[in-house]
Amino acid sequence: MKKKKLMLAGMACAVAAVFAVGVRGDAAGEVGRLAELMGWKAGTVVADIGAGDGAYAFAAAERVGSAGRVYATEIDAKKLAELRSEVAKRKLGNVMVVESKEAETNLPAGCCDAIFLRRVYHHLTKPAEFDAGLVRSLKSGGRLAIIDFPARAGLEPVEGVPSNRGGHGIPEKIVIEELKAVGLQVEKIVEDWPENDYCVVFVKK
Numbered sequence: 152m153k154k155k156k157l158m159l160a161g162m163a164c165a166v167a168a169v170f171a172v173g174v175r176g177d178a179a180g181e182v183g184r185l186a187e188l189m190g191w192k193a194g195t196v197v198a199d200i201g202a203g204d205g206a207y208a209f210a211a212a213e214r215v216g217s218a219g220r221v222y223a224t225e226i227d228a229k230k231l232a233e234l235r236s237e238v239a240k241r242k243l244g245n246v247m248v249v250e251s252k253e254a255e256t257n258l259p260a261g262c263c264d265a266i267f268l269r270r271v272y273h274h275l276t277k278p279a280e281f282d283a284g285l286v287r288s289l290k291s292g293g294r295l296a297i298i299d300f301p302a303r304a305g306l307e308p309v310e311g312v313p314s315n316r317g318g319h320g321i322p323e324k325i326v327i328e329e330l331k332a333v334g335l336q337v338e339k340i341v342e343d344w345p346e347n348d349y350c351v352v353f354v355k356k
Contacts, residue, residue, distance in 0.1 A: 181269070181298075181345060182210040188339060188352055189265045189294045191215060198222040198263045198288065200256060201271035202248075205234050212246050222258055224251040254280035258288040267296040270348070273321035276311035282333045289355040295335060297326050298350045323349050 191197065193216040199208040202223035212221045223238075223246055225231045234248045251257050254277040266285055275281050285295055302318030309319055316325070327337055335353035344350045 177345070178206040178210045179213075182207055182214055185265075185267055185296055185350075186211075186214050188341070188350070189267075189296060191219075191265060194218040195264045196220045196222075196262060198224065198256070198258055198266040200224050200251065200266060200268045200285075201226070201274070202234060203230060205237050205246075207267075207269060208234075208246060209237075209241065209243065212243055215245065217245055219245055221246045222249050222263070223247070224249045224256060224258070226251050226253070253277055254284070256281065256284040256288055258284070260287050261290050263288050263293055264290055265294050265296070267298065269298040270300070272297050272299050272326060273312065273316060273319070274309055278313065278329055279333070282330055286333050286335060286355060291355060293355050294338065295330070295353045295355070296350055297330070297353075298344060298348050299323075299326065300346075300348045323351060326351055 185191070191211075191214060195215045196219060197211045197215055199211060199221060202208045202225055205223055208221050208223035212219070215221065223234055225234060225248070231248060231250055238246045238248060249257050266289060272278070289295060300320045301322050302316060302320035304318075306319035309316070316322075323340070330351075330353050331337070335355055337351060338354045339350075339352040341350040341352075
């Protein structure tokens with residue numbers, strides 16, 4: 152019996168390890184695809200808006216190298232503390248954690264070659280103000296990528312967002328309309344993003 156329990160524990164550990172690698176692999180894969188779409192190279196300055204647990208920001212940091220920089224923004228105090236702890240633990244000198252606000256990124260003006268929001272845009276409660284902040288933070292010729300999904304059945308509605316979202320998510324058309332309204336131009340649209348998401352890449356002229 153003891154041997155059987157040890158075998159089961161070992162299998163559980165193996166499954167957990169495979170799952171962890173899969174999660175990291177997904178982040179690295181998506182970031183690699185973003186890097187190609189947006190023209191990242193060593194030394195590129197990137198911002199991950201709504202960085203969450205930091206998986207995508209850390210993958211981006213590896214991609215741009217020590218000569219580059221990644222701003223990882225979050226609005227939630229607990230997530231900010233966890234991000235800062237993880238950055239310190241990993242000794243990532245090219246990652247800066249930034250506390251954002253409901254209507255403002257709090258990024259420096261003209262700091263970024265590239266900014267991305269992954270499944271974050273549909274949570275914005277003040278999109279017009281936030282979008283203006285995104286544009287301010289982009290360098291001339293900089294790119295913004297929005298990865299998101301149309302409203303899906305079975306998901307709880309997001310409180311405080313504009314009513315034109317149609318539920319939990321946001322139509323691609325609305326994303327394009329709102330970001331064109333603040334002066335960005337659509338450069339690329341990718342419909343086959345992982346997990347049935349879409350990706351729209353904008354450029355600041």
